[in-house]
Amino acid sequence: MKDKILRLVNSKSYLVFDFDGVILDSVGIKADAFASLYAEYGSDVVANVVSYHEKNGGMSRFEKFDYYHNKLLGCQISDSEIDILDIKFSKMVLDRILTAKEIKGAITFLERSVKDGKTCVINSATPEGELRSIVKQRRFSKYFDLVLGSPLTKVQNLSKIKSKINCEYSEMIFFGDAVSDFEAARLAGVDFVGVGEAGSILGRDKYECLLIPDFGEIL
DSSP: OHHHHHHHHHTOSEEEEOSBTTTBSOHHHHHHHHHHHTGGGOHHHHHHHHHHHHHTTTSOHHHHHHHIIIIIIOOOOOHHHHHHHHHHHHHHHHHHHHTOOBOTTHHHHHHHHHHTTOEEEEEEEEEHHHHHHHHHHTTOGGGOSEEEEETSOHHHHHHHHHHHHTOOGGGEEEEESSHHHHHHHHHHTOEEEEEGGGHHHHTSGGGOOEEESSGGGGO
16 A cells, blocks of 8 residues: 555645645644533533544534534524634633644655656645644744635535645645545545544445554654
8 A cells, every 4th residue: 555655746846735644643633622522411412522523523613613602502602702712712722732642654755846846735624724824833844835724625626726826636635534525525526545543434345445554653
């Protein structure tokens, strides 16, 4: 599989990366934040909140807040209430994300890819303004030509990459760690490689795809 992925990477000019769980080991940080926000509703709700987050890693936090309230708490949540939760969530995670470890081999892979003349882009569900601030503070900006996040979906962001960089989907490869990443790539017709914990979900027949534990596997 390693050789197949390397051949695929070498054939592409545009590399697209999810962020949490692909560049940074930060999925657990956000799970902890969701757990803290919903702790007042009891351990069963918290367990369901964390489980849903882990199974839907590529979904925006705004969609998750709406789901948690409507499906788990049985109540509506207003846009202003979602904004308040978003502010609390951001404060909880920011410091930890700024010091989180990179996924093994990710930075070396980015450095090598840029040196080889490839264009690298982030396509994440994190709010775009927040994401750009994190990328800048982590000094990752030099690796990426575009940093895209929510409120656009990952499919919409792939379309935006195509139009802004003036390339074709066939020239891209998307590295992700969630079913939503896989589905976005499939809908756009972009080749996909699952990274890290993706194997526990994406390795099933329904989501059969190329998988790597981390980027050290293909260095």
